Amino acid sequence: MSRVLVTGGASGLGLALVERFVAEGHQVLSTDVAAGLTPPAGASYRQLNVRSAEDWDAAVEWVEQTWGGLDILVNNAGIATGGRIDVETLAEWDRVVDINLMGVVRGCRAFTPLFKRQRSGQIVNTASAAGLVHPPMMSSYNSVKAAVVALSETLSHELHPYGVSVSVVCPSFFKTNLGDSIQGADTAMSDSARRLIEKSPRTADDIAAAVVAGVKKKQFLIIPDRPALLAWRTKRFARPLYDRQMRKIAARARQRAEATSADQVPSAGER
Template sequence: MSAPRRVLITGAASGLGAALADAFARRGDDVLRTDVSFDAGTVGSADGPDGRRLRLDITSEDDWAAARAWVEETWGGLDVLVNNAGVAGGGRLDVAELEEWRWILDVNLLGAVRGLRAFVPLLKAQGSGRVVNVASLAGLVHPAGMASYNAVKAAVVALTETAGHELAAHGVTAHAVCPSYFRTNLMSSLRGADTALASVMTHLVERAPLGAEEIAAAVLDGLDRGEELIVPDDAARAAVALKRDDRSAYDALLRAQAAKLEGRA
């Protein structure tokens, strides 16, 4: 049996982050659950009722530095960094405010960048490790009304691929996770001026066939296989295949969706 891995997960209070933390823990890994909603203070023990918990605001470089200090002092290293925390957003190009763009960029992209800046030196020094960045199907397939979300998630995919190339010589792998809609509480973070888009996104999340636990299980299976791009559900794989194999049909579908969104406004 392999030794337990040391895993840090952001956004682990609920949703996919909590499901991933539970999935790693069931495998016997030692998990540090981090989230901006956790109280500041001690993290507790691995076998406590809540496991190890640490407050981490991914927009705070100080919080990232504190997380790295805890990892070094307690574990002496890290095997898996999971940049999962993020927010929902979007809006049509003439509706979304520029401040919405700044907000989602700071959280969904620069949050992962800060995590890499904090832990890449440690991973390179130890000569091993995995970086897992939770992006979205929106990073690969780009529906109307979601320009800011699409853009930052595509950037996370690009960031992950770059990290994989850059860190390969140091024994570190990088993996981007791109699920379609699944049932989660992500929509509680949604903000923005485009109420028509908010209605559509909320409906798609609430009606999604899969929950966070099923996506988490598929992510761990993808990591077991060493997949650098993990597309964990059938709906996401079908959308990627349509874009790859029949671009005209893909464009027609998304333009029809764009017209429908405009009609809802």
């Protein structure tokens, strides 16, 4: 039985992971930014804002005092974002970097001393297929998720001498409430991302089952669904095809943007 801490555990993939770990008999601490939430039966709950170093320090103190240590840290909390490079604001970039990247960095920094003392532990970082393949109109999201993949690979080598393993999770779109976190200047991109999330045939439970299976095997790269795996393999082994697909997406986006601009130009009779 492992002792597991999951961030972003109140909804979406985080909640599905909490439920899956509990069902398999593990001790689970679900954390999220809100206070006073009720976790699934069998789990504990603490408020933890991944942007707060103080909250992370308090979480370390809690697991040491309550459990005597931790076996698996799941850095899962995150938001969805995206937009064209000339439309998305720098404030939006700051927000997604602080949550999706620095939130993971803070978690890794907070728990690494404990894992080193234990000479054991596993860090599981939720990235995205966007960390491996990089569609247009998603500069900020692609960038932070690629950084999480790079951070995870770095730590997998750095912490190996201490008996600590690292996994990084890279799913494609699946049904979740992640679309609710999308906010920004590029509303066309936001609407498109929400549709992809809502229309996906995959659920958070589907992804969680594959993730927990990969965690058990201590796989470094966990790609839990077929579309993400195919996209990654296409980029690796058929790069010209991958480039053509991405440029088609960009071309369609340009056509939609120009059509929208044309619709917004008043006719002569309206001027």
